[in-house]
Amino acid sequence: MLNGSAGYAVQKSMEILVALGEIFGAKEMVQVSSVQVAGVSYHNLGDAGLEYLENLAKAGAKSKVITTLNPAGMDLENWRDLGISENFAMKQQEIIATFQKMGIIPSCTCTPYLAGNEPKKGDHIAWSESSAVTYANSIIGAKTNREGGPSALASSLTGRTSHYGMHSDHERTAQTKVIVRTKLDAISDYGALGYATGKKLENKIPIFFNIEHPTLEQLKSLSASIATYGGTPIFHIENVTPNQTSIPSETITIDHNDLMTAYEQLNDENTNVDFVALGCPHCTLEEIRKIAELLKDKRVTREFWICTARQTMKLAEQQGYADVIRESGAKFACDTCMAVAPLKGRFKVLATDSAKACYYGRGTNNFQTRIGTLTQCVNAAVTGKWN
Numbered sequence: 001m002l003n004g005s006a007g008y009a010v011q012k013s014m015e016i017l018v019a020l021g022e023i024f025g026a027k028e029m030v031q032v033s034s035v036q037v038a039g040v041s042y043h044n045l046g047d048a049g050l051e052y053l054e055n056l057a058k059a060g061a062k063s064k065v066i067t068t069l070n071p072a073g074m075d076l077e078n079w080r081d082l083g084i085s086e087n088f089a090m091k092q093q094e095i096i097a098t099f100q101k102m103g104i105i106p107s108c109t110c111t112p113y114l115a116g117n118e119p120k121k122g123d124h125i126a127w128s129e130s131s132a133v134t135y136a137n138s139i140i141g142a143k144t145n146r147e148g149g150p151s152a153l154a155s156s157l158t159g160r161t162s163h164y165g166m167h168s169d170h171e172r173t174a175q176t177k178v179i180v181r182t183k184l185d186a187i188s189d190y191g192a193l194g195y196a197t198g199k200k201l202e203n204k205i206p207i208f209f210n211i212e213h214p215t216l217e218q219l220k221s222l223s224a225s226i227a228t229y230g231g232t233p234i235f236h237i238e239n240v241t242p243n244q245t246s247i248p249s250e251t252i253t254i255d256h257n258d259l260m261t262a263y264e265q266l267n268d269e270n271t272n273v274d275f276v277a278l279g280c281p282h283c284t285l286e287e288i289r290k291i292a293e294l295l296k297d298k299r300v301t302r303e304f305w306i307c308t309a310r311q312t313m314k315l316a317e318q319q320g321y322a323d324v325i326r327e328s329g330a331k332f333a334c335d336t337c338m339a340v341a342p343l344k345g346r347f348k349v350l351a352t353d354s355a356k357a358c359y360y361g362r363g364t365n366n367f368q369t370r371i372g373t374l375t376q377c378v379n380a381a382v383t384g385k386w387n
């Protein structure tokens with residue numbers, strides 16, 4: 001592959017993987033069974049990124065393993081309703097078409113494990129998108145480093161990745177015990193837990209104790225938040241996660257005060273909400289069911305996005321949840337999210353149930369943020385006030 005006998009696209013891809021392997025001291029390549037490519041939004045890729053992709057596609061690049069895409073910069077069908085410009089939409093459609101030419105599935109979701117790309121325990125995979133990487137390593141037990149968009153694409157086109165980091169069992173072992181001494185209930189509590197743990201441990205690998213029967217939605221939230229505020233691509237939870245690990249002696253505690261401090265730091269003072277966004281990572285059908293229940297017979301007065309995969313929205317339509325949501329004035333933002341859509345300058349105060357959305361809302365879009373339960377977010381969309 002490296003000498004060019006498999007073509008230009010494969011050669012360029014292998015050059016990226018070899019360079020990464022050399023930087024990180026990998027001794028060999030390993031076959032991957034699944035890829036998730038981030039860096040899909042025209043907002044991030046720009047014309048240079050689009051040209052890079054087009055050159056690969058022209059050179060006959062084809063994915064070798066199941067490959068799905070992270071969210072794009074817009075809802076691929078309903079972009080006008082979300083206030084996206086014609087020019088942006090045209091460029092975004094070109095990017096998606098180019099990925100499709102390479103055999104890549106335009107799932108456009110950060111929860112590929114809910115959209116038909118679900119590896120098995122022990123599988124080597126190459127995923128970008130930090131929340132999905134952390135979910136795959138921790139909850140599924142697959143093995144992936146935090147790839148960037150180009151290296152994940154290179155793995156798709158070669159079916160390989162360099163064997164280092166999370167691909168080695170000894171790198172996945174817990175380094176600190178985290179005793180949770182507080183009740184966790186709302187999805188946002190798990191975001192706050194990820195924030196508090198990430199700040200205390202940075203990129204050390206935790207094993208949590210005293211977390212009982214978390215739901216998929218709670219684990220998805222924890223995966224996103226701990227990766228955002230700490231940097232670890234894996235965590236363990238006693239009696240919940242599937243990976244074997246030794247138990248470290250170093251111990252920290254997360255108590256009620258730590259959680260309250262996390263909430264304080266994630267909440268800005270402004271309570272005049274003008275944008276509500278749920279689904280970071282993308283909403284499951286169960287989350288959408290709950291949102292519909294809360295929105296029944298109500299009318300929203302603020303822009304309200306429910307970010308999810310298109311196929312999840314279709315199921316919500318079948319179940320009648322989508323009608324309730326649309327009748328309230330709230331909108332589905334399929335294929336995209338509040339962080340990758342071009343939203344800068346459109347809103348001032350974001351309300352959400354996601355700690356990760358606070359990070360990107362502040363950093364990328366200069367929003368002030370409010371974080372809380374689904375009920376608080378829905379109330380804010382209806383009244384425009386946070387309480």
Ligand code: F3S
Binds near residue numbers: 336337
């Ligand atoms: Fe997904 Fe966007 Fe959040 S990609 S994890 S919804 S920042």
